Amino acid sequence: MMRLFATLLAGLMVLGQLAAAQSGPLRIEITEGVIEPLPYAVPDFVAEDGGAKDYGAQLARVIAEDLNGTGLFREIPAKAHISQITNFASPVQFADWKAVNAQALVTGAVSVSGNNLEVKFRVYDVFAGQELGNGLRFKGTTEGWRRMAHKVADAVYSRITGEGGYFDSRVVFVSETGPKNDRKKRLAIMDYDGAGLQYLTDSSTIVLAPRFSPKGDKVLYTSYETGFPRVFILDVGSVKRRALEDQDGTMSFAPRFSPDGKSVLMSITQGGNTDIYRMDISSGRQTQLTNSPGIDTAPSYSPDGSKIVFESDRSGNQQLYVMSAKGGEPTRISFGQGRYGTPVWSPRGDLIAFTKQNKGRFHIGVMRTDGSEERLLTASFLDEGPTWAPNGRVIMFTRETQGAKGSSSLYSVDVSGRNLKKIRLNGGASDPSWSPLQ
Amino acid sequence: MSGFTKAALLMAGLALSACSNNGLLTGDGSNGAAGAGDFVAGSPDDPTSIAYFQQTVGDRVLFLVDQSTLTEEGRSLLLSQANWLLENTSFTAVIEGHADEQGTREYNLALGARRANAVQEFLVSRGVAANRLRTVSFGKERPLEICSAEACYAQNRRAVTILTSGLSS
Structure with a gap:
């Protein structure tokens, strides 16, 4: 995968370990050293059964807190969303997400069986109209739901910045x-x-x-x-x-x-x-x-x-x-x-x-x-x-x-x-x- | 080492319970963390008492910023400590070294150790048996005064001689 945020990283890293900045569909603009955080959306994850209902929203909240907390991402709040994600498998309406200027979109779904929780998610490059990497699925316990959220956030962070994550720590x-x-x-x-x-x-x-x-x-x-x-x-x-x-x-x-x-x-x-x-x-x-x-x-x-x-x-x-x-x-x-x-x-x-x-x-x-x-x-x-x-x-x-x-x-x-x-x-x-x- | 420590802790425990009965607990908690210094044992009028050592002889010396060299004043007080310890041979002591808060945690631990060691070396050079003395550093963990100003820092850069009595060995 291309390092979509190479420009951002070159500015942040100071170390120049990355190759020269590449242009890509997703980018954070740096103007005079001030970083413009990347606007993104993470709608509540779709609950695929009755037991998963509470987790859908909680997972999305922890993922957003992780990403927002880096200072590199800015969440487009749910009340501004035009599309709702109600089915994880349905095609994403990119025009609706472009309209609210979400450059990245994270969608996900959660299901619960007994004490087991299963989370799947996808990351999209909205303006390129395509998925960023492949969808992933994590299995864990309901007790460990926060860790699952951190793992999703690590994957999103990693795909968009080209860097390792740090939230599941x-x-x-x-x-x-x-x-x-x-x-x-x-x-x-x-x-x-x-x-x-x-x-x-x-x-x-x-x-x-x-x-x-x-x-x-x-x-x-x-x-x-x-x-x-x-x-x-x-x-x-x-x-x-x-x-x-x-x-x-x-x-x-x-x-x-x-x-x-x-x-x-x-x-x-x-x-x-x-x-x-x-x-x-x-x-x-x-x-x-x-x-x-x-x-x-x-x-x-x-x-x-x-x-x-x-x-x-x-x-x-x-x-x-x-x-x-x-x-x-x-x-x-x-x-x-x-x-x-x-x-x-x-x-x-x-x-x-x-x-x-x-x-x-x-x-x-x-x-x-x-x-x-x-x-x-x-x-x-x-x-x-x-x-x-x-x-x-x-x-x-x-x-x-x-x-x-x-x-x-x-x-x-x-x-x-x-x-x-x-x-x-x-x-x-x-x-x-x-x-x-x- | 455990023998020494256990004895010191045991003494601290005994004396502490005695204190809560007769109200000899000092209000200032002046000696910091070791326990044995948080109370006054015996009467200050008795020149063989811990109270006398603390109040009349003086149980602590102060240091300049980032220094462990004894001051003239410090050396003179330690001379009295040495003489007292030579007279009162049933006491052992733990010398606690402390630093003020202006320093990193690890460095201040090592600095406190240097200060305690400077006191120990002086006392030994004046004839106190080395096996009666131990040192411990509290770094910046147990300040006496809590303001963030030199008036407090000066009191916190200290080495305190904490006596344990009654060990006849």
Whole structure:
């Protein structure tokens, strides 16, 4: 399929991984860097039996929220529609959709049998008068209907942008309640859009910075359960947990999985000195990777597992470094003003997201993996801890507000710097980690 | 390590229940998260008490922004701490290192560890047995003061010596 939105992507991506812009029947016009979202319609999915009635509308709503939430799509509301989709198999009246300027149209149908839900859908390029890709069918449970909607939205997003989707994904994070000096923290997991919240730990001890495994089935995090900060590993399904590291006189934190999920990078502090170690999960064997008298922390693997980016204050203040996954002499990659921390390698391998502190403000930014083309995406009193969407196009992070009543929330922003928004959640939240696509 | 931790937690639990009976719980919750510091044990008039250590000797030192070097004032207070610990040998201590909120979470954990370590090293250099001291960092997780201004930050960049008493070993 042609990359219909090549023009849009070239503008958004900054990275130029795509070939030169191609013209196609569907396109988002970019004028002076401002993106005109693509108008589209997603009428309620056709209920093919009595039990499916409620789902038809709900599926369409979640799909629309996913697409609208990207900032790349603009929904033509149902009240403006001329045609109604009452039969999934009937030919689409393109003239009716052209008349309301819907450039893309998503139609679908849903049927229910017992606890099983079946969803099918088609995407149309209205002005070309043809289908975009082939119709698809997903089967699942009625309980998992939101995931089915996310899967449809991922397929629509992917077909129209040529990029991988990210809607059928989850986020593990720290749920926060209480005042700043007595904050209760517990691990929680949710769908990427804030739905389906579940807690993984209670609030009896401080927990920090959970990180998903490459398959999304396990979580590494730091807990004060033993009285001292220790890296723990938790199974998302059973919620069983164990300390990975329990050496007397040390503390461990800032864990992250290797791309194959078999080992863990973490910081271990001994006698006030913090270095980065790799630990094989099954054997527990540790290998020291850095050996500077400074603070070496926040390690993150490149997606191919060959390199590690981390922060170190060996130069006098926090800066970003890249080293071989085996350790050895690192190369400094950050040289701008201020301090750089919490680097995270993009799942696409092209960029590193980071937190920057400069002149009393915090920023989330991205740079190429050699440190060039630094761009700051946000600015506030306190932004920190970026995590990448599975397609490497969106970043989620923690924003904390100022003052005695300050509290934390999760925000997301496009890698372009556009479409900054708060994740809807009750209560405070920090330290997000985005799962792979499920 | 578990022996030490369990003993400390046990002591915290015992003392806490004692406190709720006789009202010795301090209102300011000043020492942060470790538990043992959230109450005053004994009378401040008793120079061998935790209360005396906290109020008269002084249980904490403060640090400059992003620093773990002890100030002159800090060194002088720690000298008193060391002398007190040398006199009162039944006490062990956990030194808690803390940072203000102006920093990323992981870095601040490591910075708090450096601060706690600076205190531990000083006390050991003055003769306190190393096996009586442990360190822990809370990074920016347990600020004492909650305003977002230097007046509060200065109080939060601290290392607090939290005593545990009654361990005769």
